Amino acid sequence: MLIYGEQNFPHSVGFMADRPIYLVLIDSDSIFRLGLQTALQAQTPVGTVEVQPSLAIGLAKLQRIALEQGSPSPGQTPLALPDLVLVNLGSLVEDEGLAAVERSLRQFRQTLPELPMLALEYTQPPRLGLWAQRMNLSGYWAKGRSVPELVVVIKQVLRGQQVWTLAQADAIAPTSGHRAMGRGVLSRRFGQNPWSRTLNSGIQQIETQLRTLEHQRQSAQTPWIDQVWLAGWQRELHTTRWLLGRLGAASVATGEADSIWELENSSSVPLRSALEPGERERLQANAPIASPTTGKPMTGKPMTGNAMTGNAMTGNAMMGNAQALQTLLFDRIAQRIPPALLNLTDEPLEIDILNSAKRQELISTVLRCFGELLLDVRLSDLEADVLQDKRQELLLDLWQASLGDFLGRYSSLILDGQRVDLLPILLREQQNVERLILCSIPELATIWGVLLFGQPVLIDGVAYRPESPEAIDRLVWLTENLLITVANGVVQPLLNHVAEVEAIRQSFYDKRLLSTREIEKFRNNLSWKYRVAHVFREAQDIYESRYWLLGFGDRGIEKVSFYATRRQELTSLTPLQQSVTLMLEVRDAVAPRLQFLTSWVGSGVVYVLTHVIGKGIGLIGLGIIQGVGSSIQEVRNLGKSHSERKP
CATH class of the missing domain: 1.20.5 (Single alpha-helices involved in coiled-coils or other helix-helix interfaces)
Incomplete structure (x- = not known):
């Protein structure tokens, strides 16, 4: 039996029983999102159920609607805000990390305090109930009850009541994102037992196959009938992955049944019994939000209606869009990666020595490590001015992580009759890699500033919003150049230390470059390229106020030049x-x-x-x-x- 709080929730809206309920469902699980949307729309009181894949995207759209309501354009009817927002905390925390979700929820509650939000959790065991209370949400609903009962709860929340279903497992939920890393316990569904490891391996294989199918579908040479067949195969793999995810959640619940109560056997308690006196008022106070330009905390009143204007609105919107922009950017880059990754430039690249499969694997590894690094930086709450001093250090962290993930952190080789660990040998090249390769990556400050703080993108002296088409195009080239350059830095230690090892040749190298003569010729070409680049090309590019970027074209890696002010570099030339x-x-x-x-x-x-x-x-x-x-x-x-x- 559900127990509802008696006092009205201050962030509720007036519910009109004579009109359908307008809901917004925020869920990163596309299959569950579609299923719940269909089930809710079949209920009589529910009208429209709009879906959003992330909190950042949903917040940006709702902020835009609220802004239009505050200052409507002449002759244009502004869109209406929803009656209630449903948030699937389980999938969002798993995909984005606890700290990122907490930051987005605080911003949501600060910018739209009058809009009620009901938290959902469909993973077992439920862990986020108390955490949802501390986030000052309108209620919490976990697995174990039917959709009609969920509709009843929605009605109760719209009338200002609070509904909380808390299990004993919720007591272990962390109170802050700084105490649990985004890739920690809450961001994983599976434990460390053999069954969970098997499920993890299966899901990784499915994701690899999905990426391969997407590349084939994006190819212009694929006939339309094959594209239809590939789309069906993708849907089957998505369904299989979703089922494996549910099995993984069930395995965790089975393994911890002795210490965690099931939700069906737990009682519901009102909000006031879960929070200490005065804690709710403290949570309702304005939480500081990092400025998109300085990274320092900003203060101000919650922005609703007409108040959501000016620089504060712009800053909050950019902060909220930073992670959504990263998702959009990474998806676009993943779609642009050509299957063959041929070098179409006029100069040799380190990754040219790899076979096609290893080139694809290396680029994907660097992209994944880059996303994980961005998440770690967000969890550390690094300020923008401090980030400028640490950008080269972060780049080295990305190189080390990519090198370890690509080759294996515990890989070993037999050299001179002795088995030695491979990674420590390759890490000795850090200074050379940084000096010759990583230091040539341009616009690092732009990449970090946009993806972490939502800062504008400066193009030819004009500041563009990060979500504008011009900014997206420039960010795609900058990020692709970063990925390709770091990938070159990963291969460089292989060429300098273990290029002649037969196991490395057979596992990594292209068949056309297996002979000792071809390898030495390739290394000499690279050495000559860096000598010419250091003396002539770098000076010419600085003098001509431009830099060259490597990016992905239809057939392979291409090179394009962009204008950039390099006056300070001109004065520091040798x-x-x-x-x-x-x-x-x-x-x-x-x-x-x-x-x-x-x-x-x-x-x-x-x-x-x-x-x-x-x-x-x-x-x-x-x-x-x-x-x-x-x-x-x-x-x-x-x-x-x-x-x-x-x-």
Whole structure:
């Protein structure tokens, strides 16, 4: 039996019984989201059920609607806010991490305090009930009851009552995202038993297959009938993955049945019995939100209606969109990665020595490690000004994580008759990799600032919103260049230390580059590239105020240049590099004049040749021709006279 709180929840809205209920469902599990949407829309009081894949995207849209209601455009009817927001905490915490969800919920409650929010958790055992109370939500609903009962709870929440179903397991829920990492216990469904490890392995294989199918579908050479077949295969794999996820949740519940109560056997308690006196008021106070420009806490009143304007609205919206922007960016990059990853540039790359499958695996590994690094930085609450000093350190962390995940942190090789660990040997190249490869990555501050703080993107001196098409296009190129460059940095230690090991050759290298001669030729080409780049190309790019980015095209890796202000780098060039810029400047100064002089001299030479020497030669030739003609005529006349003298 459910027990409802007696006091009205202050963030509720007036519920009109004579109209359908408008709901917004926020859930990252697409299959569960579709199923619950269909089931709720079949209930009589429920009208529209809009779905959103993440808190950041849902918050951005609701903020936009609230802003339009506060200042409607003339002749345009603003959209209506929903009556209630349903949030599947289990799937969101698993996919985004506890700290990220907590930050989004606090921002949601701060910017839209009058909009009720009901937390859902459909994983077993339930762990997030008390945590949902501490987040000042309108209620909590866990697995074990039917959809019609959920509709009854929705009605109760809309009338201002509180509904909380708390199990004993909720007592272990952390109170802050800083005490549990996003990839910790709450972000995983499976334990460490063999059954869970088998499920994890199966899910990883399914995700790998899904990525492969997506690449095949995106290929322009795939016939339409094959694309239809591949789409059906993808749906089957998504369904299988969802079922494995449910089995994983059930295995956790079975393994902990002795210490955790099932939800059906637990009683429901009102909110006031779960929070200490005064804690609720403290939670309702404005929580500081990091500024998108400085990263320092901002203070201010909750923004609703007309108050959601100006810089505060912009800052909160950008902060809320940072993680959604990362998801959008990573999805777009994953779709752009070509199957073959051919090098279409005019210079060799370290990853060229890998076979096609290993190149794909390496890029995917770097992308995954980059996402995990962003999550770790978010959990650490690093301020923007501190981040600027640590960006190179974070880049090294990304390189080390990618190197360890790609090769295996505990991989070993037999060298000189002894088995040695591979990773410590390769990590000795950190300084060379940083100096030759990682330091060449441009616009690191832009990448970190946008994906962590929602800062605007500066393009040709103009600041663009991070969600604008221009900013997205630039971010895609910047991030792809980061991924490819870090991937090159991962391969570089292999070439310097274990290039001749036969096991490495057979496992990683392209078949065309297996011979010792080809490997040495490849290494020499790379060495020459970096020598030329350090002395000539880098100085020329800085002098021309541009930088080159590596990115993914339709067939492989391409290179494109972008304008950038590099005045500060120009002043820090070495004497040899400055001499290169001086030669370029001299060439720019002399070349037009020399071209003009050459053109003028050439015109004079042409005139002399055609009008003086040419005419002279022509007259000589004419005289020769005339002389030859006269001689022929004389010969003919002589022949005629001789024939006439004969009898």
